[in-house]
Amino acid sequence: MFENLSNRLTSSLDHIRGRAKLTEDNIKDVLREVRMALLEADVALPVVKDFVAAVKERAIGTEVSKSLSPGQVFLKIVKQELETVMGKSNDELNLRVASPAVILLAGLQGAGKTTSAAKLAKYLKEREKKSVSVVSADVYRPAAIKQLETLAGEVGVDFIASDISQKPIDIVNGAIDYAKKAHKDVVIVDTAGRLSVDEDMMAEIKALHAAVNPIETLFVVDSMTGQDAANTAKAFGDVLPLTGVILTKTDGDARGGAALSVRHITGKPIKFLGVGEKVEALEPFHPDRLASRILGMGDMLSLIEEAEQKIDKDKAEKLAGKLKKGKGFDLEDFKEQLQQMKNMGGMSSMLDKLPGMGQLGNIQDQVNDKMFAQMEALINSMTPAERRNPDVINGSRKKRISTGAGLQIQDLNRLLKQHKQMQKMMKKFSSKGGMKKMMRGLGGMMPGGMGGGFPKM
Template identity: 70%
Template sequence: MFENLTDRLSGSLKKITGQAKLTEDNIKETLREVRMALLEADVALPVVKEFIEQVKARSVGQEVMRSLTPGQEFVRIVDAELVRVMGETCESLDLSAQPPAVIMMAGLQGAGKTTTVAKLSRFLKEREKKKVMVVSADVYRPAAIKQLETLAGEVDVEFFPSTSEQNPVDIAAAAIDAAKKKFMDVVIVDTAGRLHIDDEMMGEIKQLHAAVNPVETLFVVDSMTGQDAANTAKAFNDALPLTGVVLTKTDGDARGGAALSVRSITGKPIKFMGVGEKTDALEPFYPDRVASRILGMGDVLTLIEEAERNLDKKKAEKLTKKIKKGKGFDLEDFRDQLLQMKNMGGMGNLLDKLPGMGQMAQAAQQHVNDKSLGQMEAMICSMTPHERRFPDVINNPRKRRIAAGSGTQIQDVNRLLKQHKQMQKMMKKFTKKGGMANMMRGMKGMMPPGGGFPPMGRM
């Protein structure tokens, strides 16, 4: 996510980080490169102009001149301005209405609206402990109704049936009535999308909005459309009282222009961003954490939260006790670690959030990507229980059998066994220092009181 912008900004800011003194000339040169980086990331021109003016005004003033490390202070100013442009704080959903609280989703066709309904319902069910009902008022695409029914079953939330012969207002009203009888906390209404904005679409969605009076009206937009995403959101906001925006497909958007443009152009907060295809791939939008990622400083806070949600604490404690007793870290334990990594979104997700990775993350992914994790898992599954517990017994004939059973080569099996040995040594070190939890807490402790990571060069 934001790879192009991160690379360009990191390169520009590195030149100034080592400066003992900031002058108007070296700030001017760096700001010119920052401006180019933002424009290439498809950030809207008015946003870029205002951003550059604000950074320049704060940099040339006394704020930097009094600093002991002017270059690092300049990076901090860029970080603070990125946060300001994207909205300062994470704005959560306001569900304080009399149940059921109604959330209406709007957006163009193909933006990922129906999938986002499923992701949001799972988020509310698992993290907010809400009873959720979903309903499709998209009477123009029967496939959309069926898709939502399938996804609702997958995330285990209540689905209210509808058909393409019904009126959208009647569908929504009936769903809300049914939700009241079933004591639901939230009803999410999926609306029809169009390929472009037209008067007919706006008229229908206004009518639906007036009928259901939602507490939240969220505009779902494809972040890969760049500044067009912000312009489309503004057109919807002019017609509907939007309460927030959901950016989808941010995992496929290397530029990041939408994230930096939407808030300034619409005045509405980005509340969530879709970070993958799976139904758990929805994150609350924290401007400070996203700014940290853009500047290559990582996002350890989100990584810690994901670890707390997804890691099996009982298994982790059991493994720690096992290693402390002197029993080895075997291949079954290694497989468990691979599965836990997959649960946290895979290698790409982890590297994206580690500070200072930048281009190293891309290089590392070429060697250890999610496909190779799957291969490693397949090789371990092709072993006998005895081989998993005692890897030293795996000789050449066994390696050939394991490779044939997992569709890999003998070199791959050798590589797996070598990686297991390295992991074994690492796990012993972690256990002596108090385990993974202590390591995570240590990383958290490296951060200043504001919660963001120190600028590049401080790590």
């Protein structure tokens, strides 16, 4: 997300490096580039105008401190204004009511409401330690009810049955009664997709809202629709008292116009981002962290939180213990590390959160999840003995392994070279002062580094 905008904004700072002071003349071109970058990102025009005006007002005449360059001063101003546009901080769900807290999801058909209901249920169950029930009030699409039932089973939350012969209000009231008796903390209600211009459908959800009085009414919208997402949210907000927005499919949105437009146009906070198709791919929306990512400054806090949530601690401790005992880092261990990265959203997701990645050019093209899938396929094509001792892999074995994985021998050679580099890094990690040594060695693992880069497959 935000790749295009991030590249444009960070490159624009080159125009004011070396200046002793920020003036209207020397930031004029930069502001023009910022304006064009935002418009190309499909940010709504009123948002762009207000944003550029605010940055200009703060930047002009700003003296450069001894410790900061003009570029850093301007970067700080832009970051703070991005946070202002998107909201100063994360707006958490308000669940401080008598159980069950009812969360109503509304939006257009195809925006991802049903999937978001399951993702949110998983998030509340695992991160907030809540007991959750989900129910579908979409009486127009039997497939939607079945989909929610399947997803509820996948994430391990309670599914409350409904069918198309019932009225939405009866379905939700019945679900709330059940949740009270079962002592559930939260009920998430998935509703039918509807257009704001469909008066009958909008009247239906308005009546449903009035009848069940949810503590949270979240508008689910596809980020790929750009500024139209904000306009649609506003149209729904005119009918429903929305409390926030879930922005879906942000992993496929290189522009980011929706995230920068929604709060300004609707006055409602973005509460969550859908960052992939999997049920765990839901992140709380932190404007300050996202502003850092847009400006190429990374998002280490989110990366650390993801690691705490998704890395298998038992396996990590087992590997650490193995290394401390002086046992080698074999290809089984290498495969395990690839799977751990996959659990954290893949390599592209991790790189997106690391500071300075935008300055490394096309690194994400060189280091992608397809490449790691191919590496895993090569390891799977080996025998257990070959994984434990890669040194036994001779010419005939290489041919068998690469053919079994549907790849070339040179691909296997790259993998084996990469594994050797990882072995050296892990050895440094297990020795005294190992973390610093390992981080220095990591430079050789990156494209353009000393070690020849990741294998290109």
